[in-house]
Amino acid sequence: MSGIxxxxxxxxxxxxxxxxYSKFIAEKIYRLDPDFQTPAHELNDGIDYVPTNKYVLxxxxxxSVAGAAPIVGPAIAVYWGWVPAVLWVTFGTIFFAGVHDMGALWASTRNKGKSIGxxxxxxxxxxxxxxxxxxxxLLLLMVNAVFGVVIATGFVGTPGSVFPAWMAIVVALIIGQLLRRNYSLMILTAAGVAILYLSIWAGTFIELSLPETMFGLTASANWIIILFVYAAIASMLPVWMLLQPRxxxxxxxxxxxxxxxxxxxxLSMPEMVAPAFNGQTAEGTPSMFPLLFVTIACGAISGFHGIVASGTSSKQLDKxxxxxxxxxxxxxxxxxxxxxxxxxxxxxxxxxxxxxxxxVYAQFSDGGAPAFVAGGAALISGAWGMSEGFAQVLLATMVALFAGTTMDSGVRLQRYIIQEWGDIYGIKVFRSGMVATCVAVLACLLLAFGAGGSSGAGGMIIWPLFGATNQILASLTLLVITVMLIKMGRPAYYTLLPMIFVLITSFLAGLIQLVAFYxxxxxxxxxxxFIVLVVSVLVMLEAASVVSKFRKEGAKSADQA
Incomplete structure (x- = not known):
């Protein structure tokens, strides 16, 4: 079959x-109100709460939500065959991810920009x-620690991506300042993208790399430290200065x-050479059900999206x-x-x-970002006449920039969580943005170097938990949205049914992994x-109790009327 x-x-x-579908959900279920005063206006502080043009937001x-995950997950999951991967990505995006992401953003906006937690x-x-x-x-800790490794590995493996990746930060800082002075967004966009692509072209000639060993650490470990220092600084800057324009x-x-x-x-109409359903899987390959639905998370539905939607995006929503x-x-x-x-x-x-x-795909773990860079570069160079080297730098830079923006937002979100803990438990020192940021970064570095030693790859140790944990969080986010809808007297099936499906598949995946880890x-x-699975069960029981109590009170009121 042709890829077309x-x-x-x-x-x-x-x-x-x-x-x-999105129009129906927005108008009939969430009933988005253009006159509702969003937290960006109500709590505008010029740092985190800032009304933002919807295109920029x-x-x-x-x-922030994309990162490298919508590349890595599908590039691994195709081992079971491209048909199940295509179906889950397509229908997952339509009926699961879009409803989840828009719902988390709406729910947070209705609650003064509070995080979903x-x-x-x-x-x-x-x-x-x-x-x-x-x-x-726990999920943010995984994402930040691992994406630091992903970017560092990319910098070491493709030195040509280093210059454009850091150049993008310079361009963003300039654009952020010019937007505040009301320069045309269209002109700045064109200029910014042009400069970025020129820097990608320059990266094919300007290959920057760190020494193989410096301060007793490998080049990759030093990049991880540099990236976290940058992320700490970036997470404390006003969103309009770097986060938004970048x-x-x-x-x-x-x-x-x-x-x-x-x-x-x-242009090239490439033929699919991978099997539609792979009948030659290696011994020990995990079952497609339910693992497909946690291997492809971003690109179908992801709990991390709810954290971003209710963490940073809801604080910037203009309408x-x-x-x-x-x-x-x-x-x-x-x-x-x-x-x-x-x-x-x-x-x-x-x-x-x-x-x-x-x-090439000899076993389940094969594929990932390197496969995307290699296959995508060959596709682009063959169809557009570009050199394959330039195409590889372009795609490697894309992966690095995506992972970098996710890491920026991830550290900022960790800071929000720690500050919320300060408010909840009365820990005054945690309310400070600088202290909360330092705690967040130190937690990531402790995981990276405490568990991974001098390599700094400690996040990889707990990364196998990400898939099931991420999807359990997605189901819990849909649960919160569903309970909100029930309390508001609105139809809840459009979030309830996806929640049930995601919960079942992710919980089963968690149980399978629990046995494998043991x-x-x-x-x-x-x-x-075990902690994640128990927490998910407890949250579900709490929600069921609340809904049952609410319905009984509603029925009692109706009888009295």
Missing amino acids: GIVIFGVAGLLFGWFV WGHHFT ALSENVIGKRTRSLFLIVIF DFINGMQLIVGLILLYGAVF ETDARFVGYLGAIGEGSLALITIVAVCSVAYAANTEQWHA EQGNYLLVALD
Whole structure:
């Protein structure tokens, strides 16, 4: 089958999601109100709460939630075959991710920009809030520690990506200042993207690298430290100064990248060489059900999106109706990236034939970002006539910039969580932005170097927990939204049914992993996995109790009337 058929199927589905389904959810279920005063206006402080143009905010939200996950997950999951991957990405984006992301943004906006963990107290109860925040902090710890490794590995493996990655920060700082002076967004966008691509071209000649060993650490470990120092500084700056313009420019850069990739599919019409359903899996390969639904998270549905939507994006929403554009369209952007990743790693651009594909994908863990960079670069160079070296630097920079923006937002979100703990438990010192940031970064570095030694790759030790934990958090976020809808007397099936499906698949995946960790003798992961599973059960029981009590009170009031 030609990759163009997959693209047409996926894009048609995403268009239906945007023009039909998202409009229905926004108008009939969430009932977004253009006159509602958002936290960005009510609590405007010029640092975290800042009313923002919806296009700029979309760029921030999209690049923060995307990271490398919509590339890595699908590029690994295709081992089971490209058909299940394509179906989950397409239908997951339409009926799960978009509803989840827009819903988290709406729910937080209705509760003064509180994080999904903090607002769970308003919706369900105090005990739920404490349990929620444990899962959220653990997930952020994983994301930040691991993405530091991902970026550092990319810098070491592709030195040409270093210059454009840091140049993007300089460009963003300049654009942030000019936007405050009311310069045209369109002109700044064009100039920013042009400079960014010129820097990518320059990166093919300017290869920057650290010494193999410095201060007794490897180049990768030193990059990890540098990245966390940068993330700490970036997380304390006003959002308009760096976070917004950097994410927006990165979003525009991705759109150009997607145009190149999708255009390459239409120009070259590559044949799919990977099997539709893989019947030659290696011994010990995990079952496709339920693992497919946690392997592909970003690109279908992801709990991390709810943290970003309720953490940073809700504090910048200019109008409540912008939640559809920012949240649902952000999910569609990520789904489109996941879709083209599947084509890139399963087509003739990546492997000459089916036998060669099986040789490359010898086991379940094969693939990932390197496969996307290799397959995507071959696709672009073959269709557009670019050199393959430039195309590889372009895609490697895209991965690094995405991971970097997610890391920026992740550290800021960790700071929010710690400050919320300060408010909740009366720990005054944690209310300080600087102290909370230092605690967040030190926690990440402690995991990176405490568990990983001098390599700084300690985050990888607990990363196997990410898939199930992330999706359990997505189900809990949908649970909070569902309870809100029930209390408001609105239809809740559109969030309840996705919540049930995601909870079942992610809980089963967590149980499967629990057994695997025990058999491997990895008792740290056994303990953490067990905690996450118990927390999810307790939150569900709390929510069921609240809904039952609410319905009984409603029925009693109706009888008295």
